[in-house]
Amino acid sequence: xxxxxxxxxxxxxxxxxxxxxxxxxxxxxxxxxxxxxxxxxxxxxxxxxxxxxxxxxxxxxxxxxxxxxxxxxxxxxxxxxxxxxxxxxxxxxxxxxxxxxxxxxxxxxxxxxxxxxxxxxxxxxxxxxxxxxxxxxxxxxxxxxxxxxxxxxxxxxxxxxxxxxxxxxxxxxxxxxxxxxxxxxxxxxxxxxxxxxxxxxxxxxxxxxxxxx
Numbered sequence: 123x124x125x126x127x128x129x130x131x132x133x134x135x136x137x138x139x140x141x142x143x144x145x146x147x148x149x150x151x152x153x154x155x156x157x158x159x160x161x162x163x164x165x166x167x168x169x170x171x172x173x174x175x176x177x178x179x180x181x182x183x184x185x186x187x188x189x190x191x192x193x194x195x196x197x198x199x200x201x202x203x204x205x206x207x208x209x210x211x212x213x214x215x216x217x218x219x220x221x222x223x224x225x226x227x228x229x230x231x232x233x234x235x236x237x238x239x240x241x242x243x244x245x246x247x248x249x250x251x252x253x254x255x256x257x258x259x260x261x262x263x264x265x266x267x268x269x270x271x272x273x274x275x276x277x278x279x280x281x282x283x284x285x286x287x288x289x290x291x292x293x294x295x296x297x298x299x300x301x302x303x304x305x306x307x308x309x310x311x312x313x314x315x316x317x318x319x320x321x322x323x324x325x326x327x328x329x330x331x332x333x334x335x
Contacts, residue, residue: 170302171257172210174276178241181272186253188227188244198288202317203324206232206257206282207296208275213258213304214296214315220247222289230255232279240279245271247290261303281324284317292317 206214218228225248232241247253254260255271275282286292294315297304318324 170210171208171213171274171276174278178276178278179272179274180241180243182243182245183269183271185248185269186246186271188246200286200288200319201283202286202292202319203281203283204294204315204317205324206275206279206315207313208257208279209277210302211300212296212298213256214275214294215257215304215306216255216284216292216294216315218245218247218253218255218286219291219293220249220251220253220289221291223249224289225249226287226290228253228287228290228292229285230273230282231284232275232282234278235280241273241275241282243271243273247287256304258299258302258304260306262305262307264307267306 208214216230220226225246228245228247230241230243230245231239234240245253245255253271254267254269255273257273257275259272260267260270284292294317296313296315298311299305299308300310
């Protein structure tokens with residue numbers, strides 16, 4: 123009888139130890155520990171904003187996607203320049219207001235320090251509507267942010283320009299969200315972004331390039 127108790131007790135101890143060790147080993151392997159493996163970023167978020175890999179992520183909800191043949195005539199457009207900030211600890215937020223009765227298409231471009239194009243996106247702004255754009259994914263309970271446009275500028279975007287059709291206005295700010303997502307309901311330091319008409323109002327690399335006006 124004593125032997126049987128020791129046997130069953132031993133099995134219980136072994137099972138308990140395995141229950142602790144297996145998750146720990148799995149965690150080490152997943153993080154590229156002693157196995158020599160590497161951490162594979164989750165799909166849709168390669169690398170980080172400070173050390174980006176792969177193409178920049180751009181997610182535009184269906185209602186803000188530009189439909190072929192349905193763009194409004196882009197008469198009276200205004201080109202503005204700005205300097206986005208998008209690191210692991212910060213992100214850029216842009217508001218597009220359409221004060222007119224016709225939908226318009228806003229083109230957003232960013233460039234690296236040497237003038238190399240980094241991001242290109244077209245965002246449809248419905249008539250009398252507001253579109254929110256964020257350089258980080260938005261995670262919040264706020265209902266007004268559920269259809270946010272995600273354009274990951276990343277740290278490579280040294281400066282950018284935006285083409286605004288007639289009737290569309292823009293406001294923007296940098297927020298230090300200290301994470302990979304942004305919750306507008308949280309209190310965080312922010313800094314307004316200045317838009318300049320013409321490239322003379324923003325920092326541009328002092329080398330020849332063909333970025334534009």
